[in-house]
Amino acid sequence: MADLRVLADATPLLGRRTGIGRYTASLVGELASLVDLRLIGFTTRGWRELRSVAPAGARVVGPPVPARVLRSMWSRGPLPPVELLAGTSDVVHGTNFVLPPSARAGGVVTVHDLAFLDEPSEAPGLEALVRASVRRAAAVCTPTEAVADAVGTRLGVEQSKIVVTPLGVDREWFDAEPDAELRQRLPADYLLFVGADGPRKDLPGLLRALDEQLPPLVVVGPGEPGHDGRVQRIGYLPDPQLRSVVAGARALVLPSRDEGFGLPALEALACGVPVVCSDIPALREVTGGHAELFRYGDAEGLRAALHRALDAGAPEAGRTHAARFTWRACAEATLRAYRMAADR
Incomplete structure (x- = not known):
């Protein structure tokens, strides 16, 4: 699927990497050899840094745009579509809970956990964005079966849309x-x-x-x-x-x-x-x-x-x-989600 054009949110690569940053870095490192990968960073402060941390084979696209402004707009509706920022692609992957709306591309979003439902004060406004994201998405990735079950039950996502993509160990x-x-x-x-x-x-x-x-x-x-x-x-x-x-x-x-x-x-x-x-x-x-x-x-x-x-x-x-948990296996499972989105 090297001809599949995938746009991934690479904002988690910037700054000190938490668990989601490490997930995103390892995943895009594997995907770069499997698809035509473009990376976008929704930020103004660290935007230039993205070019230095992008893996070989990936292309950084898009202008510096503050995530806060975009999330505020996306919480009210599907504008602006991500194509206005990054050009066309076959699949858009929201790696960090939020799926950018698109005009044509199939959507994939990773929901890492549901802590935002249990502690909404720690991430104000995130619940509405995630609910909108899973509705728009053709496929929802989760790191475990446990999260897949919770996403189905608590966010109302059909199990047929969920793809479990276990993380890997370097x-x-x-x-x-x-x-x-x-x-x-x-x-x-x-x-x-x-x-x-x-x-x-x-x-x-x-x-x-x-x-x-x-x-x-x-x-x-x-x-x-x-x-x-x-x-x-x-x-x-x-x-x-x-x-x-x-x-x-x-x-x-x-x-x-x-x-x-x-x-x-x-x-x-x-x-x-x-x-x-x-x-x-x-x-x-x-x-x-x-x-x-x-x-x-x-x-x-x-x-x-x-x-x-x-x-x-x-x-x-x-x-x-x-040793059974590898980032290549994570990337291959994510590719299944991309196929679902591209074939929607």
Whole structure:
């Protein structure tokens, strides 16, 4: 399908990459060799940067336009169509919840999770945009079957329109090792939390579960570095440093109320680190029986799961499981959605 013209929203490639930024970067890196890929950034500040981060084989198109203005217009109707900004294409892919309206192109939108329904104050106005996007889309991509079920139930999307596109694990994770220089700044043994300190991640619940027999906690994510008792925050890390910090952890902990995929859990398994996570549908699906699970919000259950993980270590089967998730497979599943959109 190299002649299929695909326009993808590449705005998540700009700035410090969160999970959606990493998804978008890895996906377009694979798609560039599979389709005629054009990338557009809905921004003014980082617009020029997109050319330097675009993968080989992809073409950056469109003028600098602020996302806020476009989202405000798109929340009221299908104008302006994206063709006015980027020219014609066969398929338009909204990689980050919002599908730009188009005059002719088939639409595909990725819905990563439904946190915007449960915590609307964290993303004002997003619900209306997502509902409009899934109505316009010929295909809706989700990272897990769990999110696919929720999208069908809570957004009213027909299952025939949904394509599950599991995320991948970069090969570098399987060879990751602790970095000696970084280790000098960290405890000799530590538990690890990776992510933003938002309500659905339940970092406070993890702090309540810690006891003196457990290693101290290292937190990687947005925010200022610093110490607070047995908790060390080290801020945002680029991917190479993040891999080293994960590889050196005694266990990675995801105490989330909700996840769309939970990529840090799979990455930790890839480098042989035990995983402890809440027993919620997406994390059960992704970890595939290779994590210690506990009931969300149960501090005693989390504490017991942490002790079990440290006693047991990480079986090699976890690495084998993680190796089944590749970005090429994600791209090929996404191509199925593109075919649905192009053939609508």
